[in-house]
Amino acid sequence: MQLDSQGMWEATRALPEQMEAALSQVVTVCDLPNKDHIEHVVVVGMGGSGIAGDVALAAAAPFMPIPITIVKGYELPSYVGQHSLVVAVSFSGNTEETLEVVSRAIDHGAKCVAVTSGGELEHLMQERGGCIVQVDGTIPQPRAAFGALSVSVLGVLDQVGLFQGATGWINLAIARLKERRDELETQRSLAETIASQLVGTIPLIVSSGPIGQVAAMRWKAQINENAKAPAFYSVYPEACHNELAGFDAYPEMFERDLSLVILRHEHEHPQIARRYEFATTTIGPRLRHCVEVEGHGVGELANLFDLTFVGDYVALALAAALGIDPGPIVVLDSVKRFLAGTIAE
Numbered sequence: 001m002q003l004d005s006q007g008m009w010e011a012t013r014a015l016p017e018q019m020e021a022a023l024s025q026v027v028t029v030c031d032l033p034n035k036d037h038i039e040h041v042v043v044v045g046m047g048g049s050g051i052a053g054d055v056a057l058a059a060a061a062p063f064m065p066i067p068i069t070i071v072k073g074y075e076l077p078s079y080v081g082q083h084s085l086v087v088a089v090s091f092s093g094n095t096e097e098t099l100e101v102v103s104r105a106i107d108h109g110a111k112c113v114a115v116t117s118g119g120e121l122e123h124l125m126q127e128r129g130g131c132i133v134q135v136d137g138t139i140p141q142p143r144a145a146f147g148a149l150s151v152s153v154l155g156v157l158d159q160v161g162l163f164q165g166a167t168g169w170i171n172l173a174i175a176r177l178k179e180r181r182d183e184l185e186t187q188r189s190l191a192e193t194i195a196s197q198l199v200g201t202i203p204l205i206v207s208s209g210p211i212g213q214v215a216a217m218r219w220k221a222q223i224n225e226n227a228k229a230p231a232f233y234s235v236y237p238e239a240c241h242n243e244l245a246g247f248d249a250y251p252e253m254f255e256r257d258l259s260l261v262i263l264r265h266e267h268e269h270p271q272i273a274r275r276y277e278f279a280t281t282t283i284g285p286r287l288r289h290c291v292e293v294e295g296h297g298v299g300e301l302a303n304l305f306d307l308t309f310v311g312d313y314v315a316l317a318l319a320a321a322l323g324i325d326p327g328p329i330v331v332l333d334s335v336k337r338f339l340a341g342t343i344a345e
Contacts, residue, residue, distance in 0.1 A: 190293075
């Protein structure tokens with residue numbers, strides 16, 4: 001029997017329905033700003049909440065008439081002011097960095113939208129003015145709310161008029177996830193096969209382009225947080241200009257401890273395929289395992305969610321194989337208590 005004290009398996013498999021619910025919620029949000037008065041968008045968030053901004057940058061930015069910036073930290077860009085739309089994403093509503101940035105954004109006169117289940121962020125919006133997009137607070141962890149948070153941000157951009165047609169792309173992604181879920185819940189599924197290869201190794205996840213970067217980042221974070229295991233990611237073609245040179249030293253360690261996971265998608269540049277071929281034939285044989293995963297679906301957003309969905313299942317399967325409860329993350333709770341001064345330094 002799988003150890004799963006917080007219901008992470010069920011929350012993960014319900015991703016398509018979570019996205020449908022979030023989509024129906026965001027279309028009812030009122031008091032959103034007029035796009036004609038917005039010169040740029042800033043999405044603020046950390047960790048499992050902040051990746052919603054990365055999704056927006058990958059999927060929406062290429063079609064938007066104005067630039068979008070992602071902030072993951074305490075610093076507000078100096079250009080934020082009255083013509084800025086700031087979308088603050090915090091599942092709990094209590095993320096220290098996000099609260100600091102959005103407070104300063106309000107001081108600078110920015111138009112602010114909060115995507116949250118409540119907490120201090122909701123109170124801040126209510127007290128100082130701002131729009132609130134509510135997400136389901138019963139989801140067990142911020143990382144399990146990936147779909148709701150991402151859809152909410154994309155939906156806000158659609159409703160404001162900056163990413164028109166987002167609803168259609170989201171629905172296509174949802175349809176693909178339902179197909180993929182059927183595949184992932186078969187006996188000896190792709191996720192279980194990959195997880196069995198990753199046991200005892202450190203995965204290096206690589207992909208390409210904006211959507212591949214988000215997918216690789218998500219795989220890495222899910223393995224970290226669900227399986228409590230190390231993982232790293234990089235992005236092609238940049239990795240071909242540096243990282244490929246780093247596999248000559250420590251050959252015994254690489255052969256024993258490192259696995260390569262390549263995330264392919266239908267929107268990669270033709271030259272990327274040749275780079276993957278080079279990597280698998282040159283460094284692949286030096287590593288413990290070399291695995292390829294292909295994302296599918298109609299549109300870039302569907303490909304992105306398809307790849308991340310597989311990664312979510314792989315991380316849970318890896319946790320199960322290691323006998324680890326995927327839900328609680330003791331060390332991150334300790335970090336928050338440390339920063340709050342409630343535990344000794």
